[in-house]
Amino acid sequence: MNEKPTTIARSSALPLTQDFYHLRRQGVGFIEQMGSRLWTDYNTHDPGITILEALCYALTDLSYRVGWDIKDLLALEKPSADLADAFPGQAFFSAREILTVNPTTPDDFRRLLIDLDKVRNAWVAGKECPCETSYYACCEEDQLRLSYHRPSDAERSAKQVTPLGLYEARLELEADVELGDLNDLKIEQDVVIAAADGVHQISMELRFPRMGLADGRLWDLFLGSKQAEPEDRSGVIAAVTLLRLGATKTFDVFSAASLPDEQARDAYLRAHWRDVLFVDLAIEFTVTLSDQSTLSQELYIDNAALRVFGGDAARGATSIQLVTSWLEDASAGGFVARYRHKARAARRAVNSAKAVLHAHRNLGEDFCRVEPIGIEEVAVCAEVEVLTDADIESVQARIWFEIEQYFNPAIRFNSLPALLAAGERVEEIFNGPQLDNGFIQAQDLDASALKTALRTSDIINRLMDIEGVMAVNRLLLTKYDAEGNVVPGAADPLWDAVDGKPIFDANKVSAAWLLFVSQQRQPRLYRKLSRFLFYKNGLPFVPRMDEAEDSLQQLHGAAERPKNPFAAKDLDIPQGSFKQADEYYPLQCSFPQAYGIGAEGLPAHVSPERRAQARQLKAYLMVFEQLLGNALAQLAHTADLFSLDPELRRTYFVKEFSEALIPGFDELTAGLDKAAVEAISESDAEFRQRRNRFLDHLLARFGEQFSEYALLLGRLDGRQLALERLIKDKIAFLKAYPQISHDRGKAFNYRLDPCSPANYPGIKKRISLLLGYPDLEFVSTVEHVGADYRVEFALRDRSMGIWLEGGLTLTAADEAAAKALAYEVLTQRLSRADACTIDEEEDGFRLILNDLADAELGRHPDLFAARSLAQALCDELLAWAANERCIVVEHLLLRPKFPGDALYPACADGACRTCGDEDPYSFRITFVMPGWTTAYKDNMDLRRFAERSIQQETPAHLLGKTCWVGNDGFVENPCAEVVDQLAALLIATSAPSEGVEAGDSEACACALEIYHEFSRAFVAWYENRAHDHFQSAALGARLQAEFASQVRLADSDCAALMEDPLWSEVEALMVAHFRQVVLHGLQFERFEGAWRRWLQANARFDWAEERLHERVAAILRARLLDASASADALHGCAVAILRQYGSAFYDWMADNLAQGREVDEFTAFAPGAVSLGAELGFTPGTAVAIGEMLKERYAGYREVSYRLWVVGQLLGNLRNIYPGATLHDCDDGSDRNPVRLDNTALGNYPLRGSLS
Secondary structure (H helix, E strand, O other): OOOOOOOOOOOOOOOHHHOHHHHHHHHHHHHHHHHOOOOOOOOOOOHHHHHHHHHHHHHHHHHHHHOOOHHHHHOOOOOOOOHHHOOOOEOOOOHHHHOOOOOOOHHHHHHHHHOOOOEEEEEEEEOOOOOOOOEEEEEEOOEEEEEOOOOHHHOOOOEEEOOOOEEEEEEEEOOEOOOEOOOOOEEEEEEEEEEOOEEEEEEEEEEOOOOOOOOHHHHHHHHHOOOOOHHHOOOOEEEEEEEEEEOOOOOOOOOOOOOOOHHHHHHHHHHOOOOOEEEEEEEEEEEEOOOOOEEEEEEEEEEEEEEEEOOHHHHHHOOHHHHHHHHOOOOOOOHHHHHHHHHHHHHHHHHHHHHHHHHOOEOOOEEEEEEEOEEEEEEEEEEEEEOOOOOHHHHHHHHHHHHHHHHOOOOOOEOHHHHHHOOOOHHHHOOOOOOOOOEOOHHHHHHOOOOOEEEHHHHHHHHHOOOOEEEEEEEEEEEEOOOOOEOOOOEOOEEOOOOOOEEOOOOOOEEOOEEEOOOOEEEEEOHHHOEEEEEEOOEEEOOOHHHHHHHHHHHHHHHOOOOOOOOOOOOOOOOOOOOOOOOOOOHHHHOOHHHOOOOOOOOOOOOHHHHHHHHHHHHHHHHHHHHHHHHHHHHHOHHHHOEOOOOOOOOOOOOOOOOOOOOOHHHHOOOOOHHHHHHHHOOHHHHHHHHHHHHHHHHHHOOOOOHHHHHHHHHHHOHHHHHHHHHHHHHHHHHOHHHHHHOOOEOOOOOOOOOOOOOOOHHHHHHHHHOOOOOOEEEEEEEEEOOEEEEEEEEEOOOOOEEEEEEEEEOOOOHHHHHHHHHHHHHHHHOOOOOEEEEEOOOOEEEEEEOOOOOEEEEOOOOEOOHHHHHHHHHHHHHHHHHHOOEEEEHHHHOOOOOOOOOOOOOOOOOOOOOOOOOOOOOEEEEEEEOOOHHHHHOHHHHHHHHHHHHHHOOOOOEEEEEEEOOOOOOOOOOOHHHHHHHHHHHHHOOOEOOEOOOHHHHHHHHHHHHHHHHHHHHHHHOOOOOOOOOHHHHHHHHHHHHHHHOOHHHOOOHHHOOHHHHHHHHHHHHHHHHHHHHHOOHHHHHHHHHHHHHHHHOOOOHHHOOHHHHHHHHHHHOEOOOOOOHHHHHHHHHHHHHHHHHHHHHHHHHHHHOOOOHHHOOOOOOOOOOOOOOOOEOOOHHHHHHHHHHHHHHHHHHHHHHHHHHHHHHHHOOEOOOOOEEOOOOOOOOOOOEEOOOOOOOOOOOOOOOO
């Protein structure tokens, strides 16, 4: 009764602008202030008051319409067909578009992984220890050097370095209905034995060892055979043979002399009934290859752990023969087939997780390990007192369920309506990556973190909340390893009084209060070895296990919250109702008929004077009509004011009147059409200013601004041209804003089509738009034409406008490669100043793109009215293409992936070199920018603005470097510095000619001749080698040999001026000059080509699966003689083997590169024999097995490592280019404080401006 009743107010206060009487009072007040001396009658019969009242009514109508809901004002007369885009052309982005981000934090990546179908939980953490390999940094002759060798004479200064920014992801995979837990390597199977005393049920567990490391190729064949579906499995596994069975890893019941017959073997089996048994299996399987041929292979599995569960009667009925038949079952339901199916399912889930992680990777980060989480099974035993009426089976199921939830709680997906109803803020709900199955809250992620210890008190608290439980006594926790053996030394520790660390009893097995879980392991309830004894009134009871398990399944089903991909993922888009806001009723038609200005007009008998008076009043009122009509037109075009339509040309909108709307309009006006009113209302200059202000408002809503860019453009192009260009640039930026905001820190996917035009870092697109480049998309279709591909392409902007269209025929491996190659050819061709031609046709000018042979590659679809317009578009295309070739180099991707891989040159000089510390990989990126473009080659202010923009947009934790790289080839230049050096050399050391030493003019002429001859020989040699990679020393030798064969002193007119020693100096000078031309000419194209080739070679490897250290350790562990050897000792042995082998590979690669060999010209790699050391003992053949494995792996690494060497060397040698006659601050390493020399003698030299 305390609720306030709902009532309707007796009177509602109108807004003042809609209150007619308020407006009338205000109007009369103004009249009194302005005209009270002449106007004293304010009654309703006064014509002035009548006009005032009509205007007030019109204003109330205008105010009412202005108050309409904004969604109605923005609604289209014809609703949009796309319900998700109810307001097309507007900068209104949905919450899912604008509030979500590319995953940034580990929790973001956890959400992304948990959203996958087969992932139940995930943990992502930074990798602190070496993930792949490490190296040493040391000082040699005051230079920092990176090496795999630890120098003996630099022990104190050498530092072991591991790149940072690497992550590892552990996945808890969803359980499979048929295969069980995909996170372990255990296959469970129930069998029934029919014996004389009845039918007995046995449950068996076979735990397979982790395979695939020692012989990855064979394992891949085993998993890759055609066994994807259950119905396809039969016949692929040909046979399974049990080779050994015993209670230890060395005992074999089949060959033991103490077990001569079947009875003795059966007795052995029954004696070890409750123990872990170890079996060796041989699996014969067939693989169907790509050419449909079959390949027979044999896989050996050693020391799989078998455990059998059953009562005494079942034990008595079980024999070795039965166990052998179960293990050798090669059918789809056998252990081996189910194990393979389980391994394949787990691999598919892991691969999908890898694909998602690489697709959302951030700049300067990488994932080096993605794998299922390790499982540690924990058995729980307790005595439970229950009420007398308690259902023991139900209580048992509830106990299992609560312990499972404590060990590994499920993560709940929340629906959007539920979170909104709970009062969660929208920005918090959408904070994180876009998910397909709902929303995950931070507290749920925190609750599901990996546990480091299990507390019995926590378990007891949960069990005491179960209905019917009175007490829980003697609760113990016991941990088991991957083979099913008890793990001692992790229970109930004491604590060190000094450092607070736990001290474990190595013999203690079960924990009464605290059990520690191994690192990167998830506890799992081991139900088969857990025991719960129930008491009712002091009497013990044991539950019926089959009924308890059925109840547990019901609990699982009730608690399960399946992922729902059809749940609402975004807020509903408001749907407006279209209203004709500019519908207008003329003001003069609202006057009393006596005025004669309405639709009825005046009677026919009135005098001409009366008609003139009516027309005068109508003309007077037309001013108000136009103002009111314009206001309504402005209101009707509200959507246009904030539109992202680049074709919009007005911000003030007008109402066009006509005779049909206002009778007598034609008599009152002459030439007052819509164009005339628009010209009065808004000039072009006003439009540009106002349009920019509206766009600035939209930008400010997202915290963005173009102020510095606008000022710079104003200085370059003039204010009006700058404002026009700013409109286009701001619209392009706003249209792309969801993408460039969401992906601003996102890197490209180097695992999938790394050279695709659609695969680029988000920061590249964002910076391009901030610098005013057009946002063009390369769209293409591919058709197979004979052995080649025909690619039809178009460059299209976001308004679907076509800038260029055409086609070309290419030779490529597949359609994706053809598209990538077409894009590469197009951008490279558009980077040349002579790429476009403008042809004059009958109706205008045609813009055409030609290839190097002057054949047409593409054209603009429309004709231009003037040549200058076509040239302007050509200039924009040239700038766009050059900018598209910008390369964002993440140094972390250049890290060594295996021992012996290429190392980055750690220290160098020059403005464009990354140097100064021992880690050139971590948190560093380099922007390789097109420095040859007109805008940045000649304008240092614009270049500095671009650098500031790059610095501001680069994530704060990354050290960014910008390189403005040239792309000049060689052009013979008689003013080159080397000509002066030659002349000076000749003057100083030439032989006398007829007793007279060489004069200045003779020396200069001779220097020019020599330079010309060497240039001719160089051009002929360099023509097909411009993009090859050369080592400096090897290049010098090749040039010297080439010049020696092509340029001879005897053929020169200057032979009389010099002798052989002087000629040798001339040759050395020219070799040094042209060596620099080769090393620093065509810098961008050479680096771009090397970068692409390395990306393609690198994409063929899944480095997270190479794991050389684990492969070597697996072989060592399998062949170890002393099973008690520590893991640290094995680790040290594996590290030593790989460091020795990797160092030999590195030295071999360096030697081949120093000799100037291409990768297909390398000498054979012949490493020394693998040394196992003397600390541990291994079976014979271990070193050979490791050597064969490493030989196979390193043979595959040869090309990718060579490509990485080339990229590292070219990146380390990139140099900034500067405008002609400009000095720069070399010490600072940037473009600060340039000194312009204009045309002084010091700076007057021609630019090397050719790409040929």
